[in-house]
Amino acid sequence: MHLLPVVHDRETAFAYDCHGCGRCCRHKAIRVSPYEVARLAEVLGTTTSDVLGRWVDLDTNTLHQRDGGWCVFYDGGCSVHPGRPLACRFYPLGWNAKTDGTEAILQLSPHPESGGVYGTDGTVGAYLTSQETAPYERASWRYSVVLQRLRAALDADGPDPGEPPPIFDLDAALAEAGGPIPDGVEARVDRHLALLHEWLDAAGAPRIEALPGQDKEKQGATA
Numbered sequence: 001m002h003l004l005p006v007v008h009d010r011e012t013a014f015a016y017d018c019h020g021c022g023r024c025c026r027h028k029a030i031r032v033s034p035y036e037v038a039r040l041a042e043v044l045g046t047t048t049s050d051v052l053g054r055w056v057d058l059d060t061n062t063l064h065q066r067d068g069g070w071c072v073f074y075d076g077g078c079s080v081h082p083g084r085p086l087a088c089r090f091y092p093l094g095w096n097a098k099t100d101g102t103e104a105i106l107q108l109s110p111h112p113e114s115g116g117v118y119g120t121d122g123t124v125g126a127y128l129t130s131q132e133t134a135p136y137e138r139a140s141w142r143y144s145v146v147l148q149r150l151r152a153a154l155d156a157d158g159p160d161p162g163e164p165p166p167i168f169d170l171d172a173a174l175a176e177a178g179g180p181i182p183d184g185v186e187a188r189v190d191r192h193l194a195l196l197h198e199w200l201d202a203a204g205a206p207r208i209e210a211l212p213g214q215d216k217e218k219q220g221a222t223a
């Protein structure tokens with residue numbers, strides 16, 4: 001996929017009408033985060049361990065592709081549509097969330113035979129609202145803070161609290177920790193992040209209350 005030199009902000013005039021041709025579901029590396037794995041598990045009625053074991057390339061954290069390059073979840077349409085990953089929700093836009101908390105929204109080059117129709121009678125922000133990207137974006141920022149703290153812990157050579165909780169396998173992390181497992185993805189993510197931050201505290205990683213470009217409310221408290 002090539003990026004066109006088009007950078008949007010959320011107020012940019014934009015609209016996109018997907019006609020379901022499916023061409024955007026082929027030959028794409030769809031990378032998934034812990035949150036996206038949990039959302040897929042919810043839609044598929046299984047655990048994050050099962051999703052990771054059956055449908056994710058663990059070397060690249062991308063969804064498997066079937067013969068012909070089709071996404072493993074493409075079946076004449078997206079079979080996991082309510083839990084589809086963030087990249088699929090942003091398409092035909094791309095999201096570059098930077099480590100300083102700022103973002104760039106890029107327009108991706110469409111498949112030459114794409115059936116999608118572009119317009120200007122909306123905004124980028126309205127399009128993303130229609131795709132329900134907000135909880136995915138928020139989770140992405142929150143796990144980004146964990147990864148930054150993890151890097152800091154590794155660099156700091158501080159106390160050794162043992163192995164961290166599994167980062168990508170949320171259900172395994174909660175099972176290892178014991179105690180009641182909360183209902184719902186958002187509550188389980190809150191618990192998972194709390195476990196990760198407890199471990200990072202024990203490892204002596206400095207706290208990051210919010211990424212500089214993100215307000216704490218939108219990002220979600222790390223404490």
Ligand code: SF4
Nearest residue numbers: 025071073074078088
């Ligand atoms: S998860 Fe769904 S929308 Fe995303 S590439 Fe796969 S089939 Fe297409």
